[in-house]
Amino acid sequence: MPPPVVVPLGTSRDSPALELYLPSAANAASEELRPAVIVCSGGSYKWWNHKGEGVPAAQWVASLGCVGCLLHYRLGPWPTPREDLHVALALLRNSPEAREVWRIDASRLAVLGFSAGAHLAAQAVAAGTSIRVLVLVYPPVADADNVDTLEAFRANRLAPESSTDLPCQHPLPASYVVASTNDQVCPPQLHADVVVEGLTEVGVRVTYQRQRLGAHGFGCIPKWTAKCTEWLRAELPLTEMPPLSEFQPPSDRSQDVGDFAEEPDDVAEAEIAELRATHAHLQPDEQASNPASVRGRIVARRQPRGRVQRVFLDLQAGSEQLQLVVQAAVPQATSTPSVASSFTESVGASGDGVPVDDRRTTTYGASRQAEVLTPEIQPGVFVHAVGHPGRIPAGRIAGRGALALFVAPDDISILPEPTVSVSGESPAAVSVSAVAATGRGSTRPDGGEFHTTRFHMTPSTTGWQSALQQLRCGANNNMTWAGGQPLPNAPPGSPGCWLLPASDEVALEIARSQDELRALGWRLLTCDKRVVARLSNKSTFRDHAEALGLLRHLPEHYPTPEMAMFPCIMKGAEGNNGQNVKIVTSGEMLRHKVGLDWASGRVLLQELVPGRVEYSCSLLVMDGEVFDSVVMEYTYDREEFVWPFVKEEKEKRVSQDRVCTPHLSVMRKLLVGYSGICNFNYKVRPGGDIAIFEINTRVGGDLGEDVPRWRARLFLERLNGCSQGT
Numbered sequence: 001m002p003p004p005v006v007v008p009l010g011t012s013r014d015s016p017a018l019e020l021y022l023p024s025a026a027n028a029a030s031e032e033l034r035p036a037v038i039v040c041s042g043g044s045y046k047w048w049n050h051k052g053e054g055v056p057a058a059q060w061v062a063s064l065g066c067v068g069c070l071l072h073y074r075l076g077p078w079p080t081p082r083e084d085l086h087v088a089l090a091l092l093r094n095s096p097e098a099r100e101v102w103r104i105d106a107s108r109l110a111v112l113g114f115s116a117g118a119h120l121a122a123q124a125v126a127a128g129t130s131i132r133v134l135v136l137v138y139p140p141v142a143d144a145d146n147v148d149t150l151e152a153f154r155a156n157r158l159a160p161e162s163s164t165d166l167p168c169q170h171p172l173p174a175s176y177v178v179a180s181t182n183d184q185v186c187p188p189q190l191h192a193d194v195v196v197e198g199l200t201e202v203g204v205r206v207t208y209q210r211q212r213l214g215a216h217g218f219g220c221i222p223k224w225t226a227k228c229t230e231w232l233r234a235e236l237p238l239t240e241m242p243p244l245s246e247f248q249p250p251s252d253r254s255q256d257v258g259d260f261a262e263e264p265d266d267v268a269e270a271e272i273a274e275l276r277a278t279h280a281h282l283q284p285d286e287q288a289s290n291p292a293s294v295r296g297r298i299v300a301r302r303q304p305r306g307r308v309q310r311v312f313l314d315l316q317a318g319s320e321q322l323q324l325v326v327q328a329a330v331p332q333a334t335s336t337p338s339v340a341s342s343f344t345e346s347v348g349a350s351g352d353g354v355p356v357d358d359r360r361t362t363t364y365g366a367s368r369q370a371e372v373l374t375p376e377i378q379p380g381v382f383v384h385a386v387g388h389p390g391r392i393p394a395g396r397i398a399g400r401g402a403l404a405l406f407v408a409p410d411d412i413s414i415l416p417e418p419t420v421s422v423s424g425e426s427p428a429a430v431s432v433s434a435v436a437a438t439g440r441g442s443t444r445p446d447g448g449e450f451h452t453t454r455f456h457m458t459p460s461t462t463g464w465q466s467a468l469q470q471l472r473c474g475a476n477n478n479m480t481w482a483g484g485q486p487l488p489n490a491p492p493g494s495p496g497c498w499l500l501p502a503s504d505e506v507a508l509e510i511a512r513s514q515d516e517l518r519a520l521g522w523r524l525l526t527c528d529k530r531v532v533a534r535l536s537n538k539s540t541f542r543d544h545a546e547a548l549g550l551l552r553h554l555p556e557h558y559p560t561p562e563m564a565m566f567p568c569i570m571k572g573a574e575g576n577n578g579q580n581v582k583i584v585t586s587g588e589m590l591r592h593k594v595g596l597d598w599a600s601g602r603v604l605l606q607e608l609v610p611g612r613v614e615y616s617c618s619l620l621v622m623d624g625e626v627f628d629s630v631v632m633e634y635t636y637d638r639e640e641f642v643w644p645f646v647k648e649e650k651e652k653r654v655s656q657d658r659v660c661t662p663h664l665s666v667m668r669k670l671l672v673g674y675s676g677i678c679n680f681n682y683k684v685r686p687g688g689d690i691a692i693f694e695i696n697t698r699v700g701g702d703l704g705e706d707v708p709r710w711r712a713r714l715f716l717e718r719l720n721g722c723s724q725g726t
Contacts, residue, residue, distance in 0.1 A: 004058075004070075005102075009087050014074065016084035018091070020102060021058040021068035033105035035132070035236045036067040036092050040085065042115025042138075042217070045075055049217065053114040053137075056220035061112070064229060064238055067102055073120065085111070085124045089131070108132050108236050110173075114219065115140060115186070122195070125172060133235045135228065137178040138216060141191045172204045174235050178213070178224045181658075185216035188661075189625070189668070197665055207231055210661050212269070212318045222273045223320075268295040269318030276322075276403060279389040287390030287406060294322060294405060295384045295415065298377060299710050311373045313412075315383070315405075323404040324385055325392070326373050326412060373409050380472065380710050385412040453491050455716050457502045457699050458482070464502070467705040471713040477502060477704070483509035490521030498523045498719055500677060501698040504536040507676065508697075525622065525719060527675040535674065536697045538571060538604055545670060545692075553666050553690050556607035561590050567608050567640060581642045583608060609683050609691045610639040616702040617659050617667070617680040620718055624672045628718045629664065630711055631656040632702040655708050663690045670695065679703070 005020040023034065039061070041054035048054060050070065058068030069092065073084040089109060091098060098104040110133040113121030118139035125134055177199075179192035186192070188210055196208045209224050232238055271294050279288055296317035303311045309328035314321060377383060387407035454474030457464065464477040481488045483505050490497050499522040501507035510517060511529035518524060526532070534540045545554050558564040570590070571581040584590045590605075613635050620628040635652035636643075659667070667680060670692075679700030682692045703712055 007091070009084065009091065016074050016087065017072045018088055019058070019070040019072065021062040021070070022102065023062045023065050023067065033099070033103050033108075034065055034067060035108035035110060035238070036069055036098075036102075036104045037061040037110040037112050037135075038069045038071050038085065038088055038092070038121075040071050040073065040111065040113040040117030040120050042113075042117045045078075045081065045116050047075070048072065049114065049219070052217060053117070053219045057112055057114070060220055060225055061232075064232065066110075066232075066236070066238070067104055079123075081120050082123050082127065085120060086127075086129060089124075089129055110135065110232075110236065112137070114138065115216070131173050133232065134173045134175045135178075136175065136192075136195065137224070138180065138183055138186050138218075139177065139192055139195050140186045141194050172199065174205045174207075175199055176207045176209070176228055176231050178209045178228070180213035180215070180218060181210065182212055182214070183216045193661060193665060196661060200662070208661055211658075214270070221270055222277050223270060223318075226273075226277070269320045271295060272315075272317055272320035272322050275389055275405070276320075279403060282389065282391050282403065284391040285393045287388045289388070291386055292389050292405065293384065293386045294324075295382070296320075296322070297382050297710070298379050299708070301377065301379055303373070309373055311377075313377060315385070323392075323402060324387070324412065325404050325406045326377075326409055327406065328373060328409060374412060376414065377412060380713065382415045383412055384415050387411055453497055455498045455500060455719075456491070457500045457704065458488075458506055459502055461502050461701070461704065464701075464704040467709075470709045471716070473713045473716060475713075475716060482506060487513055487516055487520060496523050497521070498525070498716075500525075502704070504696060504698055506698065507536065508532050523719075525676050527623075527673060531673045532676070532697050535670070535678070535695045538694060541695060542604070548669055550666060550669060554606075554692050555609050558605040558607075561587070561605065564590060564605050565607070566590075569606050569608050569642070571604050571606070572602055583640065583642055608640055609685070609693075611683045612636050612639055613683065614643065615680075615682050615684070616700055616706075617663075617682070618700055618703040618707070618715065619659075619667065619671070619678050619680070620715060621671050621678060622675045624668065624674055626664065626668060626671075628715050629659045630703070630707050630715055631659050632706050653706070655706075655711065657711065662688070666690055666692070677703075 002022050002024065005022065007018045007020060009016040009018060018038075037058075039054050039057045041048045041050050043049045050072075054070045058070040060068070062068040069088065071085060071088050073081040075081070089111075092104055092109060093106045098106070109131045111121040111124065111129075111131055112135040113119070114137045118136040121134060122136060122139060125131065177192055177196050179186075179188035181188060192208075192210065196206050199206045209227055211223075213221065213223055275292050275294060279292075282288060294315060294317075296315040298313050299316045299321075300314040301311065311326040313324040313326060315324050385405060385407045387405045390404060390406055392402050392404050452474060453476045455468075455476070456479055457468070457475070457477045458479035459482040460477055460480055468475040468477050479488065482503065488499075490499075499510065499517060501510055507526075508529060510524060511526045511532040514524050514526050534544050542551075542554060542557060545551055551557070555569070556565075558568065564584070564587070566587070567583050567585045568590075569581065570584045584605075613633060615631055615633055617629060617631045619626050633654040633656060635649045637647045637649060658664075663682075663684075671678070674697075676697060677699050679696040679698065679702065680692055681694050681696070682690050685691055703715065707715070
């Protein structure tokens with residue numbers, strides 16, 4: 001890449017300047033005009049984080065064939081920085097040098113901002129600057145009152161100067177917003193979520209990447225630049241695909257983000273992402289000769305039957321997953337044809353610094369009696385592994401052609417549990433089995449077993465007990481208490497055991513009797529009984545949604561039988577697991593079914609929302625703030641149904657690690673004042689809007705049985721971050 005060109009934007013010593021990163025000849029069409037992206041670093045308007053954000057971002061966009069323009073805006077009082085950005089855009093749009101020398105297409109300008117730089121970029125667009133696309137990375141909002149922020153959008157007026165909120169008077173560019181769920185400085189629920197929701201309401205096309213990316217200041221990392229590259233290619237558009245290895249962000253960022261260091265899971269996720277990007281060129285049957293190391297949690301283990309010593313481990317860190325292939329390697333000279341494995345790898349070199357003809361062959365073998373490799377490495381443990389990246393041989397074993405890390409048994413080790421920060425809350429140590437021991441009980445952080453109950457779900461529900469025992473964290477569902485007197489005592493020898501409701505009735509009883517239950521030794525996460533009753537009763541829940549202006553996110557309600565549209569749903573105001581829910585297909589059937597119940601208020605009529613896919617979302621909530629969420633997606637064999645009177649296509653079942661942001665925003669509003677575990681059942685309409693059928697103020701069957709066991713265990717362990725229950 002050519003050295004940067006510095007262009008002053010004034011004549012004085014403290015004038016702003018642009019630092020231009022021009023694409024190399026390999027990444028730029030020779031005579032074609034190309035897009036330009038102005039990069040605004042963060043730094044609280046007190047300094048520039050050029051090293052950690054600005055320079056890597058300018059180099060990245062230059063590697064895509066754009067002109068990367070790093071803006072050295074003045075750090076003076078507002079609106080001085082915004083004026084500097086306007087001057088820079090005017091230069092790129094109007095100066096002869098921009099077109100003739102730097103080959104910039106004035107119709108394809110973009111602004112990319114980090115933190116304070118994202119605030120600056122948003123404000124410039126709000127003031128009327130016309131650009132093609134806008135990229136905001138962990139944008140702050142000065143006004144933490146989300147209601148006022150959204151009202152600024154709806155009222156079509158300019159937001160306060162100190163806010164990132166964009167007004168509606170000017171055409172707004174397509175926008176890409178990036179936020180990290182473990183950002184403690186600008187937690188997305190108070191900042192990026194507000195920006196995205198407001199932009200969406202006024203018709204802006206927004207792509208929102210919201211995931212666990214690192215602490216505030218993570219900068220230009222592959223976990224978001226890879227997805228943003230495809231978005232820029234479509235929106236600017238970009239004219240060609242640059243080589244994958246053209247831009248490699250710095251791997252060691254510890255000095256680039258000031259006091260904000262990434263947490264262990266974030267670093268582990270970045271390691272896997274970097275390994276994938278660096279070794280994407282490998283072909284099946286090919287390994288890199290240079291070793292690589294990764295960290296993460298084991299979520300699955302498979303050991304094929306037979307004499308071959310090989311174990312497949314699925315490693316996960318954040319949103320990244322990688323397969324580890326643990327094998328017992330023996331020198332070729334000591335192998336015998338009768339026992340040598342057919343798994344022979346050409347360990348090669350294309351692209352990794354070793355001549356193509358400098359290849360070696362390693363034959364992996366097995367003894368006549370296959371041993372169990374690394375028996376201590378079981379799902380749930382956090383590990384460090386060192387091995388050779390490569391592609392699984394095509395056509396030989398499961399996962400053929402996939403990128404994997406080939407590891408010797410001695411090169412994988414168990415690490416202490418990382419500290420997990422949960423969605424904007426203070427970091428809380430999450431203990432999820434360090435060593436999965438065999439036999440009954442559950443594993444402790446020190447590798448032993450939990451023989452005491454730590455999580456009691458009541459009342460007993462068919463099928464849950466065996467599923468909960470697989471969590472190996474001391475979770476049980478073998479109590480018969482379903483509410484009422486006498487109240488149960490906490491189990492002896494189980495200090496600090498959580499009492500969790502498995503029915504709406506028990507949830508209400510726990511809220512009513514919370515003081516007495518705590519005195520009996522239980523840990524609870526609950527709230528005012530009126531809040532629980534309001535959400536669990538379907539009639540009062542609808543009234544609650546109406547008061548919040550959220551009725552459009554519920555199925556349409558029919559106030560009288562005469563207003564019903566058929567087919568429709570008739571359901572009881574109370575009930576669990578599909579009780580008192582029926583499909584009504586005609587007025588005659590409705591009159592026969594409803595009878596005198598209509599006047600009692602115990603029956604509701606609502607729209608039947610068609611669709612074969614239904615979602616169940618479990619949320620961990622304290623004082624209306626969501627600590628964790630996990631979603632199960634179920635596909636059924638018909639468009640119109642009432643669960644459980646329908647057949648599920650279980651092979652299509654999907655688990656999602658978090659609920660999407662627009663839907664989560666609606667759920668948060670409905671959960672104001674609520675504390676506890678709850679469960680939303682809903683469908684998604686063709687336009688993307690959520691249609692919520694009910695909220696269950698309890699542990700749902702999805703979490704009890706269907707969510708992957710490692711993920712359900714992590715969900716329960718995060719209860720320890722809820723200080724109310726201690």
